[in-house]
Amino acid sequence: MYFSSDWKFLTICLGFNSANSLFFCPWCTITKKEISDIKKEWLISKQIDNINQYNGHHSTPLFNMISLENWIPDELHIMLRITDRLWSLLLHEIEETGYFNDVAREIIVKEMNRIKVNFHFWQEKECQSWSFTSLMGQDKLKVLQFFDLNKVLPPTRANVIRNLWNGFFDLYTAIRDPNTDPKMFKRDAKMWLKIFLTPSTGIPNSDNFVQGLYRPNDVTPYMHVLVFHIHEFIEKHKKWGLKSFSCAPVENKNHQQVTQFFRKTLRDGGNGINRKSAILQILEFENRKLYYICNDSHNIPNTIKLQI
Template structure:
């Protein structure tokens, strides 16, 4: 959505105020700020319930100047919410979900219509380059997951452990490796450094060995 707003108007303060106003209406805590290091625009990372509320209730027409664009994105969001409900429903079959998810992808990649210099021009949605791995899984694999695990439903599964592992690996890369740098005679792959670090942590845990030592205490005798 932000990329669409940035294309619609260069003055980001206009749409930032509109978004914040709409978030306030939905009673969702949301902020924009500029990073000190690179001045990039950042914003609050929302959790599941807030994301779902935005998906269902966010008034896009209050943010976009183009009514057509607001309607296009709202239709896309509504289709995505339908997919969310299908995933929650244990009776959803692979055939139904694959059909609906493919329809959503077709809408996501809808091309422009009409002539760019005429009034009948309607800008398309997004490019094939904008299709993320998450979208690939949604369209090509979730239907299969629903078929295999229909007894339990997708709600019984969680990727939080994978996300946590990814977060830990990123932190480890920046905090405990030389990022593929270092002296040329002792240069080591960052991946190898991370694996060695994890092996050490496993050894310490299995052998009940402390992985740190307290600094020695000094006493002054008078």
């Protein structure tokens, strides 16, 4: 038996701490203080039979018949969340330099349009902070591969960050490749994290100062799993490949339903006299769709056809 999901749902079902806890990893005993230490080796060391003896496991797992090595992190969410972190670090760097203004935002939007990604900034009225479009998986991959960092950063800095982004894209591609060598992946993943944590050298504001990349606090739980555990899952499940456990179809279904049933004008059925819960609408829609599929009907109503 196997279990695969995003981090939050996996830890809930496992009866484990949230990702921002001191003991954050469902598979090993690492602590938050050690998350950036690449000299240590962290392997899947817990056993499902006595899982509650480990720090952070506060409840009995819902599926305690599944071996812990078969609780598989979703490859899609590894890509989504690490790409989110890389993008937020880029925006933070632009803000720190004082260039995150209307001109910079316009440049970013134009570059997104060039790579065929629908992207916008808008300012929240309550706090005056800037929000931006939440991208789907394929759009994030486009940004990761094709966004021209030279448009927003000095050339030298842009090349350094581009190499980091390319390195992560290569790792993600390797996760999805059933022929990936686990040992090679482990080596490459550790090297990527080492580059991510490149420290600055020299004295700030002097000629010999070389800016590094990111701080230990910028390392995320998903990065820890990428570097220290994914090679184990690749080795243990090479018969199927980690791509076989992807949650992408579920995420796509979720996106479709959110788009259709949770838009602002239709939230909880809208304001009409036939107002009903969006959850109920989803269940009714899925039930109708199953009916027409099971009965192989050629007379599917237009409202169903549009959403299948």
